[in-house]
Structures are given as structure tokens and as C-alpha cells.
Amino acid sequence: xxxxxxxxxxxxxxxxxxxxxxxxxxxxxxxxxxxxxxxxxxxxxxxxxxxxxxxxxxxxxxxxxxxxxxxxxxxxxxxxxxxxxxxxxxxxxxxxxxxxxxxxxxxxxxxxxxxxxxxxxxxxxxxxxxxxxxxxxxxxxxxxxx
Amino acid sequence: xxxxxxxxxxxxxxxxxxxxxxxxxxxxxxxxxxxxxxxxxxxxxxxxxxxxxxxxxxxxxxxxxxxxxxxxxxxxxxxxxxxxxxxxxxxxxxxxxxxxxxxxxxxxxxxxxxxxxxxxxxxxxxxxxxxxxxxxxxxxxxx
Ligand SMILES: Nc1ncnc2c1ncn2[C@@H]1O[C@H](COP(=O)(O)OP(=O)(O)O)[C@@H](O)[C@H]1O
Ligand SMILES: [Mg+2]
Numbered sequence: 001x002x003x004x005x006x007x008x009x010x011x012x013x014x015x016x017x018x019x020x021x022x023x024x025x026x027x028x029x030x031x032x033x034x035x036x037x038x039x040x041x042x043x044x045x046x047x048x049x050x051x052x053x054x055x056x057x058x059x060x061x062x063x064x065x066x067x068x069x070x071x072x073x074x075x076x077x078x079x080x081x082x083x084x085x086x087x088x089x090x091x092x093x094x095x096x097x098x099x100x101x102x103x104x105x106x107x108x109x110x111x112x113x114x115x116x117x118x119x120x121x122x123x124x125x126x127x128x129x130x131x132x133x134x135x136x137x138x139x140x141x142x143x144x145x146x
Numbered sequence: 147x148x149x150x151x152x153x154x155x156x157x158x159x160x161x162x163x164x165x166x167x168x169x170x171x172x173x174x175x176x177x178x179x180x181x182x183x184x185x186x187x188x189x190x191x192x193x194x195x196x197x198x199x200x201x202x203x204x205x206x207x208x209x210x211x212x213x214x215x216x217x218x219x220x221x222x223x224x225x226x227x228x229x230x231x232x233x234x235x236x237x238x239x240x241x242x243x244x245x246x247x248x249x250x251x252x253x254x255x256x257x258x259x260x261x262x263x264x265x266x267x268x269x270x271x272x273x274x275x276x277x278x279x280x281x282x283x284x285x286x287x288x289x
Contacts, residue, residue, distance in 0.1 A: 016182040023179055023213065041213055041244035045252060048215040052182075096253050106216040110252035140251070 007032065007067050013051050013080070014060045022051040022063050026078065029065050033074050034136045043076065043134055046114040049107035050080045050130050056101060058082025058128055068133065075116075075135040083127040090120060116141060163188045165195045171203045171272055172196065173265070177210035185221040192225055196232045203272035204229050205265055209240025219254040226259050236260065237268040 007029055011022055026047040030040040047063070054061040061082030068075040087093045094112065099105035108130075112118040115132040122128040161184050166173045172195055174188065192204060206222065208214070214222070226236040237260045249256070262268035 020179050020181060027212070038244045038247055041242075041248045042251065045213050045215050045248045048213060048217075049252075052215070052217060104216045104220050104254065106253045110216060110254070113251045113253070114248065 008065065010062055010064045012060075012062055013054045013082075016055070019048060019051050019055065023048050025063075025065065026076075029067065030076055033067055033076050035076070035134070039134065039136070042114040042140075043078075043132075046111040046132055047078055049111045050078070050132070053107055053130075054080045054082045054084075054128075058084035060084075061127075070135075073135050073138070075133055077131065077133040079129065079131045081127065081129045086124045086126050086128055087120075087122040088124045090122065094120075113141075161187065162191070165191055167195075167199055167201065168269075169273070170201055171205055171269060172199065172201045173205050173207070175207045175210065179212065180218065182217055185218055189221055189225055189228065193228055193232065196229060196234050202234050204234060204236040205268045205272070206236060206238045207240050207265060208238060208245075209242065211245065212242070214241075214245050214249060214254075216252060216254055219249065219252075219256060223256055223259060235272060237262050237271055239263065239265055239268045 009025065009029075011025055012018055013022060023044050027040055027044050030043050035043065051063055054063070059082060061080065061084070064079040064081075066077040066079070068077055092098050094108045095105075096109045097105040108120070111130075111132060115134045116138055117131075117133040119131045120129070121131075161181065163174055163176060163180075163184060165188075166175075172192065174192065176188075195201070196204070204225070206225070208222075211218075222238060226238075229236045239262045241261065260271065262271055
């Protein structure tokens with residue numbers, strides 16, 4: 001698997017205006033790569049959830065977008081990174097309904113359901129990195145698996 | 147109705163969603179990509195408009211909204227709950243299919259949220275009567 005040429009980008013996440021840019025950028029990148037409307041919407045929604053976490057809990061950070069090719073398959077990878085307080089209990093953070101703030105607690109779990117691949121790397125004091133990848137034309141993963 | 151989509155001089159409304167009054171009903175049209183602060187402002191504005199106007203219903207047209215994440219979903223749910231407390235009812239209309247599919251996977255089911263396919267159906271739901279042309283032009287309720 002390698003990175004496709006072009007369209008790699010890194011966006012700052014420092015304000016709720018930046019959340020708008022993140023959504024617009026992911027929408028454009030996903031459309032360009034060939035994602036259909038529903039899959040674009042899923043990716044943009046996942047990105048919005050993760051970017052808001054980066055902003056609110058991580059104290060700001062960045063999103064990187066990377067178009068991918070794997071054989072004939074085309075995909076988009078989004079990486080959200082911050083140097084905030086990190087997450088002590090990942091399982092708890094990922095469970096639906098858990099929030100340490102004022103949210104609905106659906107961001108991490110929901111984002112995981114909306115994409116094909118989901119990875120999170122975080123530790124107290126060491127910041128948080130969430131990486132999601134989706135592939136054009138691949139069916140959504142089964143509901144139970146999430 | 148074009149008045150609903152722009153500011154006083156047709157400029158795009160960037161940080162406030164206009165609330166229009168149609169008879170006993172307040173009409174809100176959400177469009178494009180909302181800032182978090184804009185959505186929150188709308189929640190406050192609507193509560194005030196309901197109290198001031200004594201409106202019995204709110205129609206939220208989200209046909210122009212391309213994504214609803216858990217933040218906007220929560221705002222919509224809170225608006226519905228809040229109008230209930232103010233003795234009014236909220237109907238959300240025009241959710242795009244891609245948005246509906248995504249919300250289910252996100253896990254946001256919005257229980258208790260009334261929905262309708264279009265504004266006419268929502269109006270019927272709220273007023274209990276078929277929509278005729280006796281409504282005058284929309285009146286700006288807040289801006
Ligand atoms: N980037 C982050 N840095 C620190 N904590 C985070 C981060 N992202 C998520 N969390 C923690 O995980 C919890 C669950 O996140 P999420 O599922 O998005 O729900 P919500 O945003 O509604 O709280 C958050 O309340 C927070 O405690
Ligand atoms: Mg969140």
C-alpha cells in the first residue's frame with residue numbers, strides 16, 4: 001500500500017471555524033478520490049467528530065489527509081493528532097454514551113463505526129492520535145464488529 | 147421566501163440563522179455547514195422567539211444540511227426538548243438520506259424527534275389542517 005500522488009494535506013484544528021474547514025476539506029478529498037455520496041457523508045461526519053475531540057479535549061492539534069492506493073483500491077486516510085492530556089481508559093472512552101465533557105459520548109465509537117479502519121494511540125500526558133481509513137466501494141463493516 | 151436565506155441585503159447570514167414566522171409556526175431553515183456557535187445561538191434565539199411570539203410549533207428545515215454530527219444532533223434534540231417545555235412542538239423536515247443513514251451508524255437515534263418529509267406535511271402535523279394559501283408572506287421574527 002502506498003500513498004497516491006498529490007492531495008496530501010495538513011490542517012490546523014484550533015477553532016470551530018477550523019472544524020468547518022476540516023469538513024470541507026474531507027468532503028472534497030473524498031469526492032475527488034471517488035467516494036459516493038453516502039460514504040462521503042460518513043467520512044465527513046467521522047472527521048467532524050474526531051476534529052471536535054482534538055479541539056475540545058486535546059486543546060487543538062492537526063488533521064492530516066492522505067489519499068491511498070492498494071492494488072486497484074483507492075482510499076483516504078485521516079490522522080488527527082494533539083498534544084493534550086491523552087486518554088487514560090481507552091475502552092471507556094470508546095464506549096457509547098461515555099463523555100467526560102458535555103457531549104453525547106458517541107464521537108469515538110460512532111467514528112469507528114463509520115469507517116473501515118480505526119486506530120487510536122493515546123496515553124496520559126502523551127497526547128492522542130486517531131487514524132481512520134476508508135476505501136472506495138468497500139461495504140461497511142458489519143455492525144456487531146464495532 | 148428568498149428573504150429567509152440572506153441577511154438584510156442578501157448577504158449570507160454567517161452567524162445567525164433567521165427565524166421566520168408563518169401564522170402560528172416558526173420556520174427555521176438550516177443551510178450549509180454550521181459553526182458550533184451558530185447552532186448554539188439558534189437554540190437560544192428559538193427559545194426567545196417562542197416565548198415572545200407564543201408560537202405553537204417550530205419547523206426546522208434541514209434539507210440544506212450536508213452532515214449532522216453528534217454536536218448538531220444534540221442541538222436539534224435539545225431544541226425539540228426545549229420547545230416541548232415551552233408548550234410548542236418541533237418538527238424536523240427534509241433530512242437527506244445520506245445524513246439519515248450516517249446518523250444511524252453514528253448511534254444517534256434522536257428519540258422523540260418528530261420528522262416530516264417536507265414543510266407542508268410538517269405544517270399539517272402542527273396545525274392539524276391542510277395547508278392552504280391563507281398564510282401571508284413570512285414575517286421576520288428575529289434576525
Ligand atoms: N483527543 C482527545 N484527548 C483527550 N481525551 C479525549 C480525546 N478524544 C476523546 N477523548 C475522551 O473520550 C471521551 C469520549 O469521546 P467522544 O466519544 O467523542 O464523546 P464526547 O465528545 O461526546 O465526550 C471524551 O469525553 C474524552 O474524555
Ligand atoms: Mg466527541
